[in-house]
Amino acid sequence: MAMTLHVPSLPELTIFCTHPFTMVLVAGILVLYILYNRKVAVYLLDFACYRPPSSYRLPMSMFVEHFVLDNMDPESIAFQTKILEKSGFSEETCIPPSLSQLPLRKSLSSATEEAETVMFSAVADLFKKTNTNPKAIDILVSNCSLFCATPSFAAMIVNKFRMRSNIMSFHLSGMGCSAGIISVSLAKDLLRVHRNSLALIVSTETLNQDWYTGKYTSMLLSNCLFRMGGAAVLLSSREQDKSRAKYELKHLVRTNKAQDDISHACVFKDVDMENKVGVTISKGILNVAGDALKENIAALGPLVLPFSEQLKFGFSIFCQKIMWNTKQRSIYVPDFKKAFDHFCIHAGGRAVIQGIEKSLRLRKQDVEPSKMTLYKYGNTSSSSIWYELSYIEAKGRMKRGDGVWQIAFGSGFKCNSAVWQCVTDSEFEIAxxxxxxNRYPVEVPDVVKIN
Known part of the structure; x- marks a missing residue:
């Protein structure tokens, strides 16, 4: 028996399309499509920064005395003393106890103990502040540049807090001081794919394994810059968390200059001629950082700057390249104060902060959080931008709608930016x-003489 295909007539199609059930079905599908494809917001619920006990302090005089008693080369001691006198550090910066002993206790167990002390304290503090059950965490991202343990830091955290077996955990190593923003970037992407999830980020750096005891100045510099610290950050893509969130992530821009040999080699972990491990920091690092910053803000600018600033910037480039000699007219530097209310510049060193302050024409109050973080805590690597944000909150300066620019530099060489917007009216608790x-800000002298 032959089969015939019935083709609906136009009246039949009209009746079907206008049927209430069909219209509701189409509307429902359309709503679901819009909801699924709309951009998923990523919220920062809260964060916690590790505060070392006062017994971990490293006064500058103790720093110098330690190397004298350890029979370090006199020229190496003189170099480190000179750097410390201009560092902008207070007497409160800290190192782990294993490095304040004589002789130094550099070991795998000491490095692990240092990492656990910082991470577990910060995470426990964060869970208490946010009343979060560790089993509610869906995504975990940890980062530490120099020390890569096995099991990983992420596994150590999962074990300590008895998190779920199906948690998505990641550890980033060797990413430098900008790894905190890279961790946010990874968590953001995961949160937008795995909707209605919570992500925990833990950023720290260990000093024990790479504390340098040789005599090469390019490696001794890291002893004078890096200090103990860490932070834990809780992010969410759950709609119900919007009402209790502090910030919403608006933009994240990453710049990687590793394809350039000079940039790639400016911060390098290596061994010296005596087979002593250390981190080499080249003299040209400020120039490399400046080039990376220019490229990063060139990508960030169109996303955040008002049109008037973009127009001035574009016109200055046109004038320089087309109408006038390049030596007679400089490129206009956009006023980023019109895009952001607060700045968290990685506390990599006094020269780094001052360089950005000058390049971007920032005010003293704009770089105050960075300078005070460097003064009190030193360079805590990837976690420094969170100490700075905590400083702004503690000062009572953060208001609903305010924009925050976090910018960090790292080996490779990398320059990364994260832009947040405050979304709460609540008063911030002093961390x-x-x-x-109330002691801050303080006046930091250009040079402090170490006796």
């Missing part, structure tokens, strides 16, 4: 890291 906030 333990800045419970003495």
């Amino acid at each position: 333990d890291a800045w419970n003495d906030i």
